Amino acid sequence: MPSARDWMIVAAARLLENQQRVLVGVGIPNIAANLAKRLQAPDLVLVYESGVIDARPARLPLSIGDGTLVDAALAVIPMSELFSHYLATGWIDVGFLGAAQIDASGNLNSTVIGDYQHPRVRLAGSGGAAEIATGAKKTIIVMEHSRDRFPAKVDFITSPGHPPGRRRADGRGPWRVVTSLGLFGFDDSGRMGVMALMPGHTQEEVLDLSGFRIPALVDPLPVLPEPSAQELQILQDLRATLPGGTQG
């Protein structure tokens, strides 16, 4: 029986198109991008902020600097070049990120839970997330759906989303959010809305588990197709390449 996490990974993987250059973040985006490359997007260009261009990892990479990303890559370049010459200049099609918190405008927090000076939980921080969220042509965000993770106001804005009252004019910024409950987009005012639900979930659950109102962007709301046997098999095969004790 596939888990809610599996469904989320599969739904996120389906959003990637063949030949896109995708800058892949740690965690679920990393698994989903590697899944997409083994499914509908074999020529997906996996780019990692460590400076890896067009990775072809033999196994599921554990982190953005994993040696398996280096081994068959087209190139490994200095991070200064990756950020300045490729990301900031518009050569990345999709930024693919996770976060601890998101708000209605798609602002992301990956820095602290609580106050910055006296945090309840000190998280890892931005890394390249702030630049990826603003430099990629569009951003896909993947995260579990809970009231803590969808607050009215994020505890800290690590990666800015859409500006107040409007969607970014240049098309950049948050484009889709995939959660354990559904698929979300952003309306012309730059506010998050529901586009589709995960099978077995309802709009009431979305409202219950979010600290802000999330309207439906279409009526009636479609239900996302369940993961296929092939998608789940390849996901399982990918996970089997991880060392023991690692969450995939």
Added chain:
Amino acid sequence: MSKQQELADLIRESIQDHMTVYMAGFSHLIPFAAGHEMIRQNLRHLTLCRATPDLLYDQMIAAGLADRLAFSYAGNPGVGLLPAFRHAAESGLLALDEYTHAEMICRLEAGAAGLPFWPLAAEDNDLSRLRGRPRVACPFTGQDVAVVPALNPDVAVLHVQMADDEGNLYVWGLPGDIKEAALASRVIVATAEKVHPADSLRHLRDYLMIPGFRVKGVTEVPFGAHPSYATGLYERDTRLYQEWTQLAKTDEGRQAWLDDWVRGVPSHAAYLAKLGENYLDALKTREGGFNRALSS
């Protein structure tokens, strides 16, 4: 003139209390052997800089070496968070100079170029709002550009796959921010998996990262990046990265590990002997094709 020195002497002569130090390497080539020697020498009040503090800085923070940390991503790669960093940050024991990756690297670019600041494409976030991020008007177009200040560490410590007796440093695999961090620093010291005779590596010119005239001293330290990896030579010891997250949850756990594996062993050679030859053999990169191509 030979730049080879014993590791303990190299550290003692290059790094003193209160200095600002950048232990370089990105995912691989993290100078663990040099960092552990710094712990053994009981250095204090350091400002540690690294885009990605990783396990090494968690151990150095746990050992009480650092007053301040300049960084941009403090996670345990592929595992989770860094327990000693978390504890120090959550209880206010460590001053933080926090940046994003692009900002951190631009700080090094400025430092390496001998300029006071560096421009970059950056929108404001809560980090820049808290810290303040000056912007300047382009004198040619009037365009408003964000800038970050130069970072000039006193010392950069590198680990590289290959060096020669004159301190020329050769790297392959991820370059990360290694070169920028080294050249931004006033003094560069390095450990190397293998140190070759002077003038014997000229055929590897494409892999030269730092020319010897910028390097103060170098020392041969096999497995000097363990438990991180060295592309083409050995894999990351992921088991140790995973175990640290568990055993380092408490200060007792952290100090016990440091006593056992760092303060309780006299040298990196003794650390390797304690791990055992079979254990290290299992980490060695099996194909080695890249290394064969390099040495031919």
